[in-house]
Amino acid sequence: MRLAMAAAVSGLALMAGWAAAGETPSQADAKAQALLEQMTQDEKIGLLHGPMLALVQRSKRPDGIVIGAGYIAGVPRLGIPALTETDASLGVSNLNNQRPGDVATALPSGLAVASSWDPEVAYRGGAMIGAEARAKGFNVMLAGGVNLVRDPRGGRNFEYLGEDPLLAGRLVGRSIAGVQSNHIVATIKHFAMNDQETGRNVLSVTMAEAPMRESDLLAFQIGIETGDPGSVMCGYNRVNGVYACENPFLLNDVLRRDWGFKGWVMSDWGAVHSTEALVHGLDQQSGDQLDLKKYFSTSLEEEIAQGRIPQVAVDTAVRRIVRTLFARGVIDNPAIPGDSIDYDAHAAVAQATAEAGMVLLRNERNVLPLAATAKRIAVIGGHADIGVLSGGGSSQVTPVGGFALVVKRPGAGASSFASRSYGPSSPLAALRAARSDATVEFNDGHDPVAAAALAHDADVAIVFVEKWATEAEDAKDLALEDGQDALIAAVAAANSRTIVVLETGNAVSMPWRDQVQGILAAWFPGQRGGEAIARVLTGAVNPSGRLPITFPASEKQLPNPMLPGGDAQLADEETRAVYGIQAGLKPFDVSYPEGSDVGYRWFAKTGARPLYAFGYGLSYTRFRYDGLNVADGDTLRVRFTVTNTGDREGSDVPQLYVSRNGRTKRLIGWDKPTLKPGESREVTVTADPRVIGDFDAKAQRWVVPAGDYRVEVGASAEDVALAGTAHLGRQALKP
Template sequence: MKENQLEELIGIMTLDEKIGMIHGNQLFQTKGIERLGIPPFISSDGPMGCRMDYKPASWQVIGQNYDYTSYLPSNTALAATWNPDISYETGKILGKEARGRGKDMILAPGINMMRTPLCGRSFEYMGEDPYLAAEMVVPLIQGIQENDIAACVKHFAVNSQETNRTTVNAIVDERTLQEIYFPAFKAAVQKGKAAAVMGAYNKLNGSYCCHNDYLLNEVLRKDWGFDGFVISDWGGVKDTVEAAFHGLDMEMSVTDNFDEYYMAAPLKKLVEEGKIPENIINDKVRNILRVMNRLNMLDGERKADSYNDTEDRIQLRKAAEESIVLLKNKQNILPLDEKKIKHILIVGDNGDRLHALGGGSAEIKALYEISPLLGMHMLLGGNVTIQYEPGYYTSVVGNVWDEGWQANSLEEDSAFWNREDSKNSERAEKNREYRQKALDAAKNADVVIYIGGLNHDYDVEGMDRRSLKLPYGQDTLILDLLSVRKDLIVVMMTGSPVDMSAWLDKTDTLVQTWYNGMEGGYALAEILFGKVNPSGKLPETFPMTLADTPACQSGISQDDKEIIYTEGVFIGYRHYDSNHIKPAFPFGFGLSYTDFSVTGGKSDWNRQKRHFR
């Protein structure tokens, strides 16, 4: 359909029909116009797979079994591959699965910069460097949109914290915006041709991002030439007039009073009273129709696509494999040789925890998820005894969220979000019991592998961490294990950096993995046993302590007023390099099992590493 035909459609629409297209009529759906052949527009979270389906007007899952889908590696994991081809292939799977589930737009990818490692949603983003994020997000979008489905990049802009996320005012200077926080979004729009952009909850320099004239009209439309549509984050709109004039095209929220949304009956009333010209509504409808037309939703042959395809699992395993980072291998303990091992001990809750059904809107119903324990069993077969001990007690189960949590997710300081590690007597007693079992078992195993880190009690939408310290008493457990087994292999599974200073200089073998999708546990086993050579590189700096981080002074605003980005452009490695601060591991760091030797000139530099098997 040509642009002039879209104008003809707009010309014969009633005001009610136009209003129905620009706000939610269900939690993830707008109204269609049946008489004109315009279908509803249907969205779905999220970045790690197409989310389960909910009832139209409540946050209750439908409860049927058709919406089990592929579980993808997190965006942080994708960024750690430093491989645009992996990003593209993963995007193709995400788009195909969303289209196969009957969606029109997937609410992904997230590309906010990791200003502080405390941010609860860092696992959804692509690290600290705008160039790396831009190079990885463009092919991801291109892969998604090959499937007649829109990619929606989020959250525009400077959504750097979850604490008071719906009220905090981020004060950021122009240079910092242009050099740090805008480039990945600009690339997503201009190179990736993203069909939609989602506004952030927070304010930027005094105005809410979902109807911020500078962000949406000046930068996005005028400077970057964006011709898709802008959608609010769910519940991100605060004012009808500002939403009408300042660049928002579609309002969504978490409540079921759809006709009372700011861009529903209140907007219609202002148009009828002549306070807002109807042409403003036409502009919004035109932007939405333009995207629908490109998706072949109006008169074209649209792709149907499928999901849970067997061949896609091979690609997702490859993505997981390439994301895992070897941080230390001083004694060449890795790769392990299964022919010389009879008894393996795995310690740590993440050794057998499943993560797909957690993290907030990133949650999905995974068709399956291979834990590290399962992956190890699958790889090694029946000739090796694999023992598992959790080692520490997690009284809060972050994988199973209360049904309907999202309806309350915009309430600041809600009790729901108060999920900090409690120090009650039950936890202390359980920890002692679990720790002792692990220490006793460690004395008799051929190999001891610790798999700990974080989970979606901490890497989670709506809540920031209060420190970089490992939860659940893990530092003490790791130190105790090291006192028994100097050859302990430590694996950290996290979505962002943790403070490892308590034991880092005492361990010789350290591996970083992520929320790595349905094949993540098997990929980790392959890395540990040398079936795959580790090639991942850190997409963010791992600091020694929180005090070393660039945003430490201004930090995270604990009130609902403002946070000033006093560090400016000096986030991530820019801060560490310019201030001569040594991190635990720098941005871009990652080892492999490869042997190599470099010689040349007057001086020879030789470096040997163990052969990759």
């Protein structure tokens, strides 16, 4: 598999994508205009807003409509279907069981997908969840989260795809393409700079245009080029003082003028603050009862009547929506509830995704895979006897088989934002099935002394630890909770052959790292996470995941050692009256000192040594890189050879980074070849000029300065196996 990181999708490929999805652009334009001319004003405005049906009284809900995150009425007499919208990137979210008994296949977390470094893994997962959404009657899936991981305490990081714009953009684009292969619309979200949960409804990110273009916005741009989403969802936050959902710079200048986006912009639920947002680039008010006003219905009618909002703004928004429904095949291929779902086949997709994304972080003395001589195996903690942990919030999926365990916070009710849930895939049961020749005993880890006693008498001890993450709440630090660090230390003191399995939604600190021999990052592993973990531990699967985020050694290494907003005051009535009912804190500004140097770039800039570097991950075999060939000229092209020098088949992720004087290193490409022992493969990468260049805000273009560029090939952002120099001529590209 080769990856050519081109600056844009070719016209031929784009046309092929349109043909597969629905109408061609010109056909979609013509059909949308024809319908627009037949619509009444009430029908037009009806397409611009809708409620969250789960919050509507059952007697007032429309008949025959599947309940999800959002609903837009449609225009039945003209064949425009109602828009039935469901969360999210990790599967069909069941919205707190508003549809009792309904289940869906739970994909592993976004960070697990990103850890695969495999665009086709992302595509297959997207195609699977999109197929389930369609079978349940949904035609819009609120998937496609690509906000960069700027801080490892971020509550929604587990949904996203890491800290690098090229990796995140490429993978989210393929996931979106997979979802939309089912003739439904996918979003890309949350546009833009929505990188933390603390104060998300009131904060304002202060950042110049160039660093935004080179980081978060570039991830969105690559994702849109790769996946062609039908809709963009704008975020809750403000950017340079202006709400993202009424920010003309983001929505009109960047998204539409510069990137040529033809779809529609929908708000996040509760993220609209004015009717003027329609003029500033927003097309649709989602979950309109969550905002202070019905800005795009009652208020809009008044504003049009008084001449403050032009009719053309309404017509433009409606045209974008209808055009997209034709282009994505929604109108010609209606989603009708009732199609059968092959949950076994879909579980296999989820399991393969988990296996591809697990990252082996430590393997001293080859403690893994588990040796045949290990006849007594102690499994400790993490509810491994019951299932695997999942993240909370709007992405929460009720898995096939139902939850094995739900731990509710006091007073939390049934909210997925405050209920820690476990999918019914037990690592303990899977290990016992895989190692029927061994005695596998379990201790829940609540008593470190008892756990250590079990470990002492075992050939190997496996400690499962967890750190839950959820939308609407950031973690206060990187530490494991509830005495889990002490548990690991006690077990490791009793048995030198201790392995730690991490079920987390972020990086975590590891004060016990040097006391254990093995560490496996399993993330939130999804529908068959237990089986996937067992297959990696026993060697049925050779781990090939690589970190899509940097694991810092401590919070002190972060650009903001204190999470922005951590000291903000609670919102008062005046704040809520201005910012909306979801405002929890008084407004505050956020400065990200790293600018475009997110994650590994910040560590390279400051010289700080992380706990584990971006791109890091081990295998049960070994790889060698040689034969580096770097081409000079206007385009950077790099070739080299990867060889499996070990004794078993495995997949590697060789990575290419480029730096020049005055700029930190940047990922420009990678590959993921699967090689048999002794097999070699040539890898070729062509760099996207935007990744190696700078954005000139004054000239409004990308510029690749002429000069020498250092090229590094390695197994992580810190590893340098091969190095060379390329001399590139100056290039200037449109934004």
